[in-house]
Amino acid sequence: MNALTFNLKQTLQHSVNCSDLMPSHLANKSTAEIACIQINYGNSLVRVDEIFAITGSDAQHIHFKNTSGKLDYLGANMTSGSITVEGDAGAYLGFGLKNGEIHCQGNAEAFAACSMRGGLLKIDGNTGDFLGAGSDGSRKGMLGGTVIVKGNAGDRVGDQMRRGLILIEGNAGDYCGSRMIAGTIGVLGDLGAYTAFNMHRGTLLLQKQPKLHATIQDCGSHTLPFLNLLFKSFTNYNTPFSKLSTQRVRRFVGDAACSGNGEVLILSV
Amino acid sequence: MLLNGIQIDDTFAEAFNMRGTRVIITAQNLKWAYHAANAMTGFATSVIGCGVEAGIERELSVDETPDGRPGVSILMFAMGSKVLMQQLENRMGQCILTCPTAAAFAGIESEDKINLGKHLRYFGDGFQTSKLIDGKRYWRIPVMDGEFLTQETTGMVRAIGGGNFLILATSQPAALAAAETAIEAMKLVPNVIMPFPGGVVRSGSKVGSKYKTMFASTNDAFCPTLKGATNSELSPEIESVMEIVIDGLTFDDIASSMRVGIQAICNLGANSGVKRISAGNYGGKLGPHLFKLHDIMSGNNA
Secondary structure: OEEEEEOOOOOOOOEOOOOOOHHHHHHHOOOOHHHHHEEEEOEEEHHHHHHHHEOOOOEEEEEOOOEEEEEOOOOOOOOEEEEEEOEOOOOOOOOOOOOOOOEEOOOEEOOOOOOOOOEEEEOOOOOOOOOOOOOOOOOOOOOHHHHHHHHHOOOOOOOOOOEEEEEEEOOOOOOOOOOOOEEEEEEOOOOOOOOOOOOOOOOOEOOOOOOOOOOOOOEEEEEEEEHHHHHHOOOOOOOOHHHOOEEEEEEEEEHHHHHHOOEEEEEEO | OOEEEEEEEEEEEEEEEEEEEEEEEEEOOOHHHHHHHHOOOOOOOOOOOOOOOEEEEEOOOOOOOOOOOEEEEEEEEEEOOOHHHHHHHHHHHHHHOOOOOOOEEEEEOOEEEEHHHHOHHHHHHOOOOEEEOOEEEEEEEEEEEEEEEEEEEOEEEEEEEEEEEEEEOOHHHHHHHHHHHHHHOOOOOOOOOOOOOOOOEOOOEEEEEOOOOOOOOHHHHOHHHOOOOOOOOOOOOOOEEEEEEEEOOOOOHHHHHHHHHHHHHHHHHHOOOEEEOOOOOOOOOOOEEEEEEEHHHOOOOO
């Protein structure tokens, strides 16, 4: 069976909510049935075939082609299968993702991996603010799973993140790890201001030391054996993080402003 | 049955159901891994007085351990899950947490879980850190040498304890030398431990005693100095008896270990002073597992 493919037919003026176009919703549906599903386009409801040309039938492997940054909620609440986005994705890519794999070959807008609970999200390009954060009104961000960003991420990466792993091969913006509750964020590039702002727990694993604010406190250089376990787990993924080997880090703890016990580990070169 | 001039008695070892677990101990080097493992498996010869029976199963190379450091695997057995949990947590806290550079990891997978660092983490007084890596939860507890790393739980499986055989020889040195030879060979068998000092026990016991407070007492039938004074199992030329007790994860593991050990002794020949190999049992009424020596040595049992 060929992968079920949605080919964007037009230049979008408004955002499209694609949350219904995921494997468990489309399983055992014919192309005609999928075509007449109603989805939100701006403030109106439209048929799927008004937006996309539909080909293929394997709903466990869905491809989006010719995409744009206005396709929101791609792979939202997905529980199995895979979604490949051959281009850019909109906001809330992998929102509430529970299992399965999403691969975005372009850039993704803000709130990618928001409230994610499991599975794997790969973004080959850049992504916007609030990667792995919580959705509106939620007191917790990402709750599990793995996110790999080949490019840069915006501000507030992992805001209120509760569990899981985010690996950013490029740069991250301001407030990386803000209000973080637990989990691990790795960044190989530069970071903006106020890294670990109001961080409670969790780990920021950084290759370059950012300018840290006064309530993030230096605990000195150490050799931490657990890093070997962490690095071994990175070998499951095709990422430069899998080549890390040093267990020697400089450890900062904070944010003392909220009696936080989070850690910022700066890898020794 | 006669093997290389040594008689194998037509008898059986009687073994019991136990609960078992495996823990991997790693450290900066093997020396400190052994310090930790030796402490953890110390005073763990018999469930009668120690709560658990434990021993070092084997050394692990850096490729075999979760954190890429040298280590050893230890097996621990108890009569029930409750006492195994209690003993494991006590020994983790007193022997592994305290040992410089040591770390502890699960060595066996099973549905039943038993705590390694789950409660020990509170030693961190709020500074402890949890890490969930590849679906397994670890605890990092700050200690004076750096960080103590332990997995939260390990597996607990149904196991068997009390496999054994007796070495009957014409002198004490001959019996001990044969026992040492057997132990060296049996150490290479996976999934088993010989929990007594050096793997050998000289005070085999029988059930009951003339004293009301004792529920086990010396196995007088195999005591050479009582040959004329009790209903002895020993012929006149036997001057010393050594026993090797084996705990293992499965029946086949223990049977395999017994075969390797007895074969190693028989390879020494009758000139070594060893005359007979026998086994300890309670008439087959107490333990559900019977290791028949003839079947084991003829390959019918495992």
